[in-house]
Amino acid sequence: MSEKVLMKGNEALAEAAIAAGCKHFFGYPITPQNELTAHMSKRLPKIGGTYLQAESEVAAINMVLGASAAGVRAMTSSSSPGISLKSEGLSYLAGSDLPAVIVNVQRAGPGLGGIQPSQADYWQATRAAGHGDFKLLVFAPSTVQEMVDLTGDAFALGDKYRMPAIMLSDGILGQMMEPVVMPKDSIARIPERPWAACGHGDKREHNVINSLYIEPPVLEAVIKARFEKYRLIEEKEQRCEEYLTDDADIVIVAYGASARISRSAVNAARKEGIKAGLIRPITLWPFPTKAIISRIGNAKTFLCVEMSMGQMVDDVRLIVNGKRDVRFFGRTGGMVPTPAEVLGELKKIKGGI
Amino acid sequence: MNMNLLLAGFGGQGILFTGKVVAYSGMLDGDEVSWLPSYGPEMRGGTANCSVCVSDSPIGSPLVTAPDVLIAMNLPSLQKFENAVVPGGLIIVDSSIVDEKVKRKDIRTIYLPATRLAADNGLKGMANMVMTGRLYKETKFCSEEKFIEGVTKSIPAKKADLLEKNMAAIKIGMESGE
Numbered sequence: 001m002s003e004k005v006l007m008k009g010n011e012a013l014a015e016a017a018i019a020a021g022c023k024h025f026f027g028y029p030i031t032p033q034n035e036l037t038a039h040m041s042k043r044l045p046k047i048g049g050t051y052l053q054a055e056s057e058v059a060a061i062n063m064v065l066g067a068s069a070a071g072v073r074a075m076t077s078s079s080s081p082g083i084s085l086k087s088e089g090l091s092y093l094a095g096s097d098l099p100a101v102i103v104n105v106q107r108a109g110p111g112l113g114g115i116q117p118s119q120a121d122y123w124q125a126t127r128a129a130g131h132g133d134f135k136l137l138v139f140a141p142s143t144v145q146e147m148v149d150l151t152g153d154a155f156a157l158g159d160k161y162r163m164p165a166i167m168l169s170d171g172i173l174g175q176m177m178e179p180v181v182m183p184k185d186s187i188a189r190i191p192e193r194p195w196a197a198c199g200h201g202d203k204r205e206h207n208v209i210n211s212l213y214i215e216p217p218v219l220e221a222v223i224k225a226r227f228e229k230y231r232l233i234e235e236k237e238q239r240c241e242e243y244l245t246d247d248a249d250i251v252i253v254a255y256g257a258s259a260r261i262s263r264s265a266v267n268a269a270r271k272e273g274i275k276a277g278l279i280r281p282i283t284l285w286p287f288p289t290k291a292i293i294s295r296i297g298n299a300k301t302f303l304c305v306e307m308s309m310g311q312m313v314d315d316v317r318l319i320v321n322g323k324r325d326v327r328f329f330g331r332t333g334g335m336v337p338t339p340a341e342v343l344g345e346l347k348k349i350k351g352g353i
Numbered sequence: 354m355n356m357n358l359l360l361a362g363f364g365g366q367g368i369l370f371t372g373k374v375v376a377y378s379g380m381l382d383g384d385e386v387s388w389l390p391s392y393g394p395e396m397r398g399g400t401a402n403c404s405v406c407v408s409d410s411p412i413g414s415p416l417v418t419a420p421d422v423l424i425a426m427n428l429p430s431l432q433k434f435e436n437a438v439v440p441g442g443l444i445i446v447d448s449s450i451v452d453e454k455v456k457r458k459d460i461r462t463i464y465l466p467a468t469r470l471a472a473d474n475g476l477k478g479m480a481n482m483v484m485t486g487r488l489y490k491e492t493k494f495c496s497e498e499k500f501i502e503g504v505t506k507s508i509p510a511k512k513a514d515l516l517e518k519n520m521a522a523i524k525i526g527m528e529s530g531e
Contacts, residue, residue, distance in 0.1 A: 006377050006388070032392055115393060176415045177373070177388035179380045257414075264413025336416050 010035035023049030033105035061089030071196025077103035091130025095211030099158035116334025117171030137165035144178035240288035248277030265342035362426025367481035372403035378503025382495035387415035486526020
């Protein structure tokens, strides 16, 4: 096993991408993800890769599309306003069945918003990353170690299902340092890409990467086939961590940095005799529907904790479907909820049930 | 070991580095640790602050809003965070920069003229390490062996020649007080 080191989330994620065999990075600076692009700019030229600071976010995502179409593992990173600019490219990647990893180190919006941490891009990542009928794999790390581990998974699953994957991080996880063990470079297994539009010396038919299907029946069939793939992913790839949910009256649902804070609140609540637990989604799409359903039986109330005005709570309400009370607590605009605030919400709920 | 530490001062005083030393040492000692800098506009020319958690269990919020220990290296930092310190907590003030006294009576305060002590010993700019030495003396946040290793590993290879001076500044802090 490699040595445990102290690393910033942004740098650890960059290093993990390199370990996953990503040698092509296209980016544009924005706080709070700058350490990621800076790290790539230092490292990639040394290992025969390409680091390119594009003229804009739009250019960067289209370079990722080109690199992926040519058959290499490619990545871009940005923060919320920059991800909005990439939405056209994200839709084209999905429409072209191309894998790529897109990192969003979320900051507060809307507009330029602020540079402090936020989780207000949940809807964007899971619902509206761009125009058209499509889904993206969405991973939600909650530690620096997960910034590393899930980056490897994002590349692997993106390749497996030929679709883009989002690493939905935030300013806390990007900026903080935590102990982390890096994977060894040798573990990167990059599958063959027989579909890639790369040079082949006229030995086969040309591969064409395109998202344009001008005949409606053809396009409908392509989209339906893609949704069959999505259905399979929803069946097989849901991931979450459960903490003290077995006997919990109140189940918190929280991801990323909010999940860390909620876990502390659960511990504090247990000391006061409140049976609280936590479901921490690790994949936001596919959302861990099965885990939520399995807790409807014993939970009296669900509480979603987010750094937003309430976005993931929609998904939880859809799953719970009126069978239980689903509450929400959040801070927004770059404010970070404290464990004490979440504990206060748990006490309020406890008083009512 | 369980400690929520908040370090605050001017940009350039080595606040973030000090936090890194504590976090590295704690990690090497087998504890869970986190380090979170302020990265807002206040960094540029104003105050810098840094949250460090050292814990024997997984760390929830890495943002320290109620510190057990506050290291205040300028007056705005003391004014901003004095009331956030938990009752029974500790504030270490660089008294060669901050000429005001801590108002609270329910916490312990140490006034250490770290900037002057560093300068008097030919270690200009190393007040942060003098403060770190005193912090170690007061809290023993890890074993002494791991503390030294933590300092060594926190210094980038390019600046390895500064290790000796850092250690000298830490020693001054550790030997300060009674």
